[in-house]
Amino acid sequence: xSMETENIHERYMREALRExxxxxxxxxxxxxxxxxxxxxxxxxxxxxxxxxxxxxxxAEMQAITSAAEYLGGKYLTDCTLYVTLEPCIMCAGAxxxxxxxxxxxxxxxxxxxxxxLNAPVLHPKTEVIPGVxxxxxxxxxxxxxxxxxx
Amino acid sequence: xSMETENIHERYMREALRExxxxxxxxxxxxxxxxxxxxxxxxxxxxxxxxxxxxxxxAEMQAITSAAEYLGGKYLTDCTLYVTLEPCIMCAGAxxxxxxxxxxxxxxxxxxxxxxLNAPVLHPKTEVIPGVxxxxxxxxxxxxxxxxxx
Numbered sequence: 001x002s003m004e005t006e007n008i009h010e011r012y013m014r015e016a017l018r019e020x021x022x023x024x025x026x027x028x029x030x031x032x033x034x035x036x037x038x039x040x041x042x043x044x045x046x047x048x049x050x051x052x053x054x055x056x057x058x059a060e061m062q063a064i065t066s067a068a069e070y071l072g073g074k075y076l077t078d079c080t081l082y083v084t085l086e087p088c089i090m091c092a093g094a095x096x097x098x099x100x101x102x103x104x105x106x107x108x109x110x111x112x113x114x115x116x117l118n119a120p121v122l123h124p125k126t127e128v129i130p131g132v133x134x135x136x137x138x139x140x141x142x143x144x145x146x147x148x149x150x
Numbered sequence: 151x152s153m154e155t156e157n158i159h160e161r162y163m164r165e166a167l168r169e170x171x172x173x174x175x176x177x178x179x180x181x182x183x184x185x186x187x188x189x190x191x192x193x194x195x196x197x198x199x200x201x202x203x204x205x206x207x208x209a210e211m212q213a214i215t216s217a218a219e220y221l222g223g224k225y226l227t228d229c230t231l232y233v234t235l236e237p238c239i240m241c242a243g244a245x246x247x248x249x250x251x252x253x254x255x256x257x258x259x260x261x262x263x264x265x266x267l268n269a270p271v272l273h274p275k276t277e278v279i280p281g282v283x284x285x286x287x288x289x290x291x292x293x294x295x296x297x298x299x300x
Contacts, residue, residue, distance in 0.1 A: 053224045054215050055247035056206075065204050074203045089271055090243025097205035097240060117269040121239055 009104050012036055012082040013133040016106070019046040019059060020084045020140055026051055030140045033059040033083035035067040035076065035100075042079070043067035059083060060091040064098050076100040084137040086113035086130070092121045104129040106137025159254050162186055162232040163283045166256070169196040169209060170234045170290055176201055180290045183209040183233035185217040185226065185250075192229070193217035209233060210241040214248050226250040234287040236263035236280065242271045254279040256287025 012034055019032025023046040035043040045063035049055055060083055068074045076095075080102040081087075087095060087103065092114035095103060103126060114121045122128070162184055169182025173196040185193040195213035199205055210233055218224045226245075230252040231237075237245060237253065242264035245253060253276060264271045272278070 049224065053222065054218050055224050056211055056215055056244050061206055065206055068204050072203065074199060074205050088243060088247075090240050090247060093238060093240025093243050094206050097238075117267060117271070119267040119269045121267065 008039075009082070009129065009132045012041070012080070013084070013104065013106055013137070015041060015044070016082040016084050017133065017136060017140070019044050020137070023047045023059070024140065024144055030144050031059050031083070031085045033063050033081055035063050035079050035081050037067070037071070037076075037079045042070045056090070058088065058091050060087055061094055064094055064100075068098070074098065080104060082132075084133075085109050085141065086115060088112050089114050089117065089121065095126065096121065096123045099123050100126055102127040102129065104132050106131070106133050107141065108134075158189075159232070159279065159282045162191070162230070163234070163254065163256060163287070165191060165194070166232040166234050167283065167286060167290070169194050170287070173197045173209070174290065174294055180294050181209050181233070181235045183213050183231055185213050185229050185231050187217070187221070187226075187229045192220045206240070208238065208241050210237055211244055214244050218248070224248065230254060232282075234283075235259050235291065236265060238262050239264050239267065239271065245276065246271060246273045249273050250276055252277045252279065254282050256281070256283050257291065258284075 015034045016032045020030040024030035028047045032046040034041045043063040043066035045059040047059050048057040076098040082104045084106040086105045086109040165184045166182045170180040174180035178197045182196040184191045193213040193216035195209040197209050198207040226248040232254045234256040236255045236259040
């Protein structure tokens with residue numbers, strides 16, 4: 001990964017973090033994402049499961065729907081998802097259906113992430129880049145849950 | 151499983167099949183479902199991925215959202231999902247988050263179903279009953295795809 005590519009990934013991950021902060025402000029688990037196509041953000045999302053009373057209202061699910069609407073087609077074959085936390089099984093399954101080109105995530109999720117299944121959940125052509133701005137993404141989550149326990 | 155219980159499962163699976171027929175009529179892959187709580191159908195759904203241009207618009211996803219709205223809470227711990235085809239990984243992941251009590255499905259899906267992962271996708275407390283009205287559920291799908299190839 002070249003320095004320039006790394007900077008691009010960090011730039012978009014900062015946008016995903018902005019979305020995560022919006023969730024935090026609503027007292028939602030702070031997870032955010034953006035979907036990028038041809039160097040342009042075409043969809044944004046942040047976790048709204050509590051606000052909407054809906055387990056399916058993860059950041060990624062909303063962004064997938066929104067990106068497909070923007071593109072006028074349901075496949076995201078030319079898109080990169082930037083998300084602050086490793087996607088869960090539901091979201092990974094949706095990303096498989098969407099045939100997304102690339103997933104860049106911040107913090108790993110050993111408990112709820114798709115990777116723990118150690119099974120072919122994603123589309124075989126989907127590239128995965130973990131650990132971009134990992135510390136910032138994880139810190140925001142830790143701060144949120146510390147506040148919950150206090 | 152007592153005869154009476156079997157009849158109850160078949161009765162609700164016929165309702166799921168009615169939903170699948172609605173999808174068929176819209177030229178959607180014919181999959182349908184209902185969610186039952188305390189012997190009452192509280193949500194219905196049929197596949198709308200083409201109509202809505204959205205890979206997340208599976209029958210189950212819509213019904214989960216709808217059932218949670220009906221119940222005023224996001225957990226479906228006292229609910230049974232009846233669905234004509236074995237849920238995919240995305241839907242199984244959503245059903246895990248919803249902590250649904252029971253999943254009754256018609257036809258198995260060796261290619262796209264969650265079970266092929268051979269991994270703990272569902273909530274450990276979720277009971278699964280496969281093969282209810284299997285032939286009817288499978289026939290409807292076969293008829294649809296035969297029509298597509300013709």
